[in-house]
Amino acid sequence: MPDLDGAPFVAIFTFFFCIAAVRTQATYWLARLVAARAVAPPEHPHRLLARARAWAQGPSAARGIAAINRWGVLAVPLSFFTIGFKTIVNGAAGLTSMPFRRYLPAMLLGCTIHATIYATVGWAAWEAALAAAAGSPWGIAVLTALLLGSGALVVRSRRRAARARSAEGPAPYAP
Numbered sequence: 059m060p061d062l063d064g065a066p067f068v069a070i071f072t073f074f075f076c077i078a079a080v081r082t083q084a085t086y087w088l089a090r091l092v093a094a095r096a097v098a099p100p101e102h103p104h105r106l107l108a109r110a111r112a113w114a115q116g117p118s119a120a121r122g123i124a125a126i127n128r129w130g131v132l133a134v135p136l137s138f139f140t141i142g143f144k145t146i147v148n149g150a151a152g153l154t155s156m157p158f159r160r161y162l163p164a165m166l167l168g169c170t171i172h173a174t175i176y177a178t179v180g181w182a183a184w185e186a187a188l189a190a191a192a193g194s195p196w197g198i199a200v201l202t203a204l205l206l207g208s209g210a211l212v213v214r215s216r217r218r219a220a221r222a223r224s225a226e227g228p229a230p231y232a233p
Contacts, residue, residue: 067177075173078138082148082165089114089152114153122150131156134164138171 092110113119125133125147137147151161190197 071173071177074176075169078169078172079165082144082169085145085148086152086161086165089149090155091152093153093155113149118146119150119153122146122148123154126150126154126156131160131164134161135168135171138168139175144168144172 088110092107092114095107095111122143125137125143129136133147134151137144148165192198
């Protein structure tokens with residue numbers, strides 16, 4: 059993460075806007091690709107595409123699709139007020155093949171919301187939390203414990219999923 063202390067607001071805003079735009083466009087287009095390829099299994103499945111297809115068939119994608127179905131195109135900019143749900147909604151917009159001419163203005167509004175939040179209070183809150191934690195040995199211990207715990211949960215869930223896959227044998231293709 060670059061050092062944004064003392065940077066002009068426009069530079070900080072542009073940085074966060076670009077990050078949000080690239081990330082949401084990648085999510086939308088990857089989901090569109092998954093939706094387009096979901097009809098027939100590929101001859102040689104790409105690992106990233108297989109993981110995206112598995113996500114597209116999971117519960118978080120279903121929540122995003124439900125939000126898109128309920129709120130329509132408004133779900134896209136509204137999702138930028140949340141943490142984590144924006145990826146689900148942008149992916150759902152791609153999975154449902156929301157027309158790009160409707161998605162793009164909603165996504166740009168959402169990126170503007172995201173950049174405004176993070177260029178003002180969001181970035182300041184993040185810096186304050188890190189400074190408070192780094193200035194205290196207890197804060198460093200808590201951050202280290204959180205990172206180690208998160209890593210352990212990821213490793214455990216991946217091992218559990220691998221064991222379940224190996225016990226089931228090869229998974230049949232399900233679009």
